[in-house]
Amino acid sequence: MATSSGAPAARTFFGHPWGLATLFFTEMWERFSFYGLRAILVLFLIAPPADSGLGMAEGTAKALLGVYMAMVYFVALPGGWIADRVLGARRAVLAGGVVIMLGHLSMAIPGGAGFVYLGLLLIIVGTGLLKPNISTMVGKLYQGQPDARRDSAFSIFYMGINIGSLAPFVVGYLGEEINWHLGFGAAAVGMALGLVQYLLGARHLAGVGDRPGDPLTPAERGRVLRIAGTVAAVAAAVLLIFAALGRLTVDGVTVALTVLAIVVPAAYFAFMFRSPEVSAEERVRLRAYVWLFLAAALFWMIFDQAAGPLNIFAQRSVDLNVFGWQMPASWTQNINPILIICFAAVFAWLWVRLGDRVSTPQKFAFALVMCGLSFVVMSVASNAAAGGARVSLLWLIAVYLLQTLGELSLSPVGLSVTTRLAPRAYASQMMGVWFLATAAGDAVGGQVARLQEPWGDVRYFLLLGACTMAGGVVMFLFTRSLRRLMGEERRAVPSAV
CATH class of the missing domain: 1.20.1250.20 (MFS general substrate transporter like domains)
Structure with a gap:
């Protein structure tokens, strides 16, 4: 098809820029990996070792699942900050997808609980980088355009999320009927497919998310590194104290992270209420x-x-x-x-x-x-x-x-x-x-x-x-x-x- 001027018409995705298709399928495959894991995780955790599960107590398994899902959403805030100040949305999404894939691959290794916990940690970190920033990129594709067109784009994008969430048909079947680790591997393959098409379709994004919106200055970069070092040192000290007290268990960690999930929003609201900018x-x-x-x-x-x-x-x-x-x-x-x-x-x-x-x-x-x-x-x-x-x-x-x-x-x-x-x-x-x-x-x-x-x-x-x-x-x-x-x-x- 050609335009009235004779030039070939731009390729579209349901009437939208093809860049939306790139983001749509990236999000779809990321959700495929997330919901696929979500559907079998607790069943794997409580399955006896004879069935290749971890044999975890039900209460502990449900608490671990709850904290895992909580942390996936919790890290959206720092993930957005990293994109805005350091990486830019495009690189943050790419890095997040790679880390998510590595997380699922870690869980696909039948090597015991260590690989499972490492995999969950990697998926949490990767999702924090990918999830908030890919939505931001959808919005930026429509800068200066009518709100109705942006709303239409997000409706299409939301459909990709729901298509991806049907992953249990594949991951659930492989995990329950054949082998749990094969199910985790299928989730990794899903994220890998999303990454491949994200890289191939990057040229359609028209420069969206190439650079951080508000990059750190050299002075700010030094301050952030000092703060990050302090936080890491405090976290290490807390882990050592927990270990010394015999509390460095799955139950102890889930309780500590639950407290964190409550305290952080409470502190954030208190900060906003006291802010002179409000x-x-x-x-x-x-x-x-x-x-x-x-x-x-x-x-x-x-x-x-x-x-x-x-x-x-x-x-x-x-x-x-x-x-x-x-x-x-x-x-x-x-x-x-x-x-x-x-x-x-x-x-x-x-x-x-x-x-x-x-x-x-x-x-x-x-x-x-x-x-x-x-x-x-x-x-x-x-x-x-x-x-x-x-x-x-x-x-x-x-x-x-x-x-x-x-x-x-x-x-x-x-x-x-x-x-x-x-x-x-x-x-x-x-x-x-x-x-x-x-x-x-x-x-x-x-x-x-x-x-x-x-x-x-x-x-x-x-x-x-x-x-x-x-x-x-x-x-x-x-x-x-x-x-x-x-x-x-x-x-x-x-x-x-």
Whole structure:
């Protein structure tokens, strides 16, 4: 095809610059590796050594899974800083992908727990470099263009995430049915494919992310090196103290990292509230955001237990026989992304249709109620499975449907409200703060999951579900106060008669 001037038309991707395709497939394969590992990790950790697993206690395995997922989101903040000040987004994404691939390769080596822990650490570091910066590059492809075009690009990009999250079909099957380490190796291959096409498609990125946006000056570089050295020395000292006290265990490390996931966002909010760069009006909006942040942390604490307690329940208590064929338990992790693909466009239309008649706090409250209700349903399913019976897969489908309705009411809405309520001086950093809500929720959820065994499944799911629903009800009751803090009440639109 040629343009009216006779020159060949530029290659496009669903009407967008081909650079979006490069980023789309990089993110898709990175998510393939991430969700593939997520689907089989806890099953591998608790599998007996005779089945090539680590034979870890369930409580410890669930806590380790929770902290791993927490740290993946926790490092988004420093990962974005490194790209902005040192590497530039393009090199940060490349380096992150390489480190992620090495992490999966480490886990593919059947050499014991050491390779597993090294692999998880590498994946955490690599994801911190890749995840926030590839999204930044998508936005920068559309600098100076209408918001609607940028929103369209992110919708396409988000679809790549959901396609990649169907990885359990491949990684789960290989891991459960053949060999755990083969599954981890498949995740490494996925990331390698993403890297190859990222390098081949780099020429289509039009210079986006080539240089750091605010590179360190020589004086700043020296100060950063001194700070990094101090932090490393303190971390080494803490590890030595833990080792001397006999606390350098998986349980001890997961508890310490959980405390870190709680303390850092609390300290960050305290810092912003005290900052002279935050105006009085911004401080009021920030107060509202703290409550939304806490609601999001509670939501993710429940939602992300899908990879732990719900995955184990699927393996032990759900009838996975489909027309005489036994489906791998990890395949149940595909239910949520499939439902997301089915309902995402419906919710996007719904929020436009409802406009300001449904506020952000009400959407968050609905999300908490749906997520809590999903655990109440889990308690009923657990009761039906008491005594070793296997229940229908429809129970898990119902649970994931409720959670998906909650996710679509909170996750994209949270991204939007974060940009709206962020103090001007911290606009770029607030997206990292939003990810800290997931980090805190996942870390706490991993520790809370230790209660499942002593409490029993029915009591565990029922109490957590009831508490989460109660949190949603409280948010509904305080919607008007939150809207006033957010500055929304004066522009609220009356409900249609």
